Amino acid sequence: MLKIHGIARSRAFRCIWAAEEAGLPYEVVPLGFAPGFKLERPLAINPNNKIPALEDGDLVLFESLAINLHIAAKAGAPLMPTGDDASRVMQWTLWTGTEVEAHVMRWGYNAYIKPEAERIASEAAAGKEALDLRLAVLERELAQRPYLVGNGFTVADLNLACVLYGPWLNGYDLAPFPKVKAWLDTCLTRPAALRARKLREG
Incomplete structure (x- = not known):
C-alpha cells in the first residue's frame, strides 16, 4: 500500500493521479497548510519538511516528480516504457522540473494563488513570458506526435500535464498553443486524472 503524505490541493495531486493511472492501492495521509503556505505540522520523513512524501514499504521518497517515476516504474509499460523511451521519459520529466515549473509558479x-492585493502584475507577466517560450517548444514537439514519448500516454505526459494543470484550470491564454491545449485537454480528462481532480476540486 502506497502512503502519500499531503492533500490533493497540493503537489500531492500529482502523486495521487500517478497512483490512479498505475492502478496501485494507495492511502492519502492528510497533511495540509497553515496560513502562509506552511505545513500544519512537521513531516519528519521529508528532510525538507514539505509535501508530498511517499512511503512504499521501507522506501521513503520526496519530490513529487521522482515519486511519480517510482510509481510508474512499479506499474511498468505503458506508463513507464523501456529502452530509449525510458530515457525520453526522464528527459521530459527533468525538463518539466527545470524549464517549466518555476515559471508556472x-x-x-x-x-x-495569492490574495489579489498581494499580486504583482509585472511578476505575472514575466512568468507568462518565460512560460510561453517553453510552451512554444512543447507546441513544436506535439506537432510531431500526439504524446511526449511515442504514440501513447506515459508518465512523462502526466508529469508535465500536472505541472501545467494550474494554468490550464485558471485561465492561462493557451490560444497561441492549440496542440498544447488539445494535449492538456486529453491528459487532464483521462479517467484516472478525473478521479484525482475530483479529490482536488471537490
Missing part, C-alpha cells in the same frame, strides 16, 4: 502566484 511565478505566473500562478501573481495571477490567482
Whole structure:
C-alpha cells in the first residue's frame, strides 16, 4: 500500500493521479497548510519538511516528480516504457522540473494563488513570458506526435500535464498553443486524472 503524505490541493495531486493511472492501492495521509503556505505540522520523513512524501514499504521518497517515476516504474509499460523511451521519459520529466515549473509558479502566484492585493502584475507577466517560450517548444514537439514519448500516454505526459494543470484550470491564454491545449485537454480528462481532480476540486 502506497502512503502519500499531503492533500490533493497540493503537489500531492500529482502523486495521487500517478497512483490512479498505475492502478496501485494507495492511502492519502492528510497533511495540509497553515496560513502562509506552511505545513500544519512537521513531516519528519521529508528532510525538507514539505509535501508530498511517499512511503512504499521501507522506501521513503520526496519530490513529487521522482515519486511519480517510482510509481510508474512499479506499474511498468505503458506508463513507464523501456529502452530509449525510458530515457525520453526522464528527459521530459527533468525538463518539466527545470524549464517549466518555476515559471508556472511565478505566473500562478501573481495571477490567482495569492490574495489579489498581494499580486504583482509585472511578476505575472514575466512568468507568462518565460512560460510561453517553453510552451512554444512543447507546441513544436506535439506537432510531431500526439504524446511526449511515442504514440501513447506515459508518465512523462502526466508529469508535465500536472505541472501545467494550474494554468490550464485558471485561465492561462493557451490560444497561441492549440496542440498544447488539445494535449492538456486529453491528459487532464483521462479517467484516472478525473478521479484525482475530483479529490482536488471537490
